[in-house]
Amino acid sequence: MIELHATDALILVDVQNDFLPGGALAVPGGDQVVPVLNAYIERFAAKALPVFATRDWHPPNHCSFRPQGGPWPPHCIAGTWGAEFAPELKLPEGVQIVSKATEPEREAYSGFDGTDLKDLLKQQGIKRLFVGGLATDYCVLNTVKDALKSGFAVFLLIDAIRAVNAHPGDEQRALDEMRRQGAHFITLSDLA
Ligand code: VGL
Numbered sequence: 641m642i643e644l645h646a647t648d649a650l651i652l653v654d655v656q657n658d659f660l661p662g663g664a665l666a667v668p669g670g671d672q673v674v675p676v677l678n679a680y681i682e683r684f685a686a687k688a689l690p691v692f693a694t695r696d697w698h699p700p701n702h703c704s705f706r707p708q709g710g711p712w713p714p715h716c717i718a719g720t721w722g723a724e725f726a727p728e729l730k731l732p733e734g735v736q737i738v739s740k741a742t743e744p745e746r747e748a749y750s751g752f753d754g755t756d757l758k759d760l761l762k763q764q765g766i767k768r769l770f771v772g773g774l775a776t777d778y779c780v781l782n783t784v785k786d787a788l789k790s791g792f793a794v795f796l797l798i799d800a801i802r803a804v805n806a807h808p809g810d811e812q813r814a815l816d817e818m819r820r821q822g823a824h825f826i827t828l829s830d831l832a
Pocket residue numbers: 654696704712749774775776777778779780
């Protein structure tokens with residue numbers, strides 16, 4: 641069992657309409673992470689622990705979009721419905737929102753890339769990150785890798801992540817890499 645401490649934070653990665661069924665870059669089963677993340681949110685809120693929500697927040701001409709030569713359909717354009725957090729996600733009062741990939745010429749899969757996330761976490765004395773959301777093989781993977789590089793302990797919420805799997809095996813490779821780099825895999829039932 642894992643007991644939550646004052647130095648723990650929950651990181652919700654890109655739980656946005658465009659990554660859910662019906663969205664522009666729907667992740668298979670992406671909607672299924674929402675109720676599970678809500679349960680994690682309740683556990684953190686009950687102890688008044690910080691919750692961060694990252695969001696893909698692209699300009700309309702972002703380099704990752706196919707019309708610009710990128711690999712993805714246009715998605716999560718800042719200020720549009722697709723970029724909004726899933727309406728069923730019960731973000732707690734005081735949630736700290738981190739917008740990323742906001743520059744036209746720069747891709748940023750990690751919530752740490754080009755943001756002040758690391759500074760915010762350090763300022764708040766956070767040592768352990770509990771990470772879930774979308775997508776396992778892109779933004780979750782890169783956020784977890786950067787978190788570990790920055791010296792945080794990482795607990796990956798394996799019941800609250802889903803993969804794009806653009807290439808078969810991407811999900812498994814991402815999980816293997818996160819484990820190899822030192823992430824701990826947990827589910828809701830591991831929380832005391
Ligand atoms: C993501 C593809 C493109 C993600 C963002 O949030 O995992 N994937 N942009």
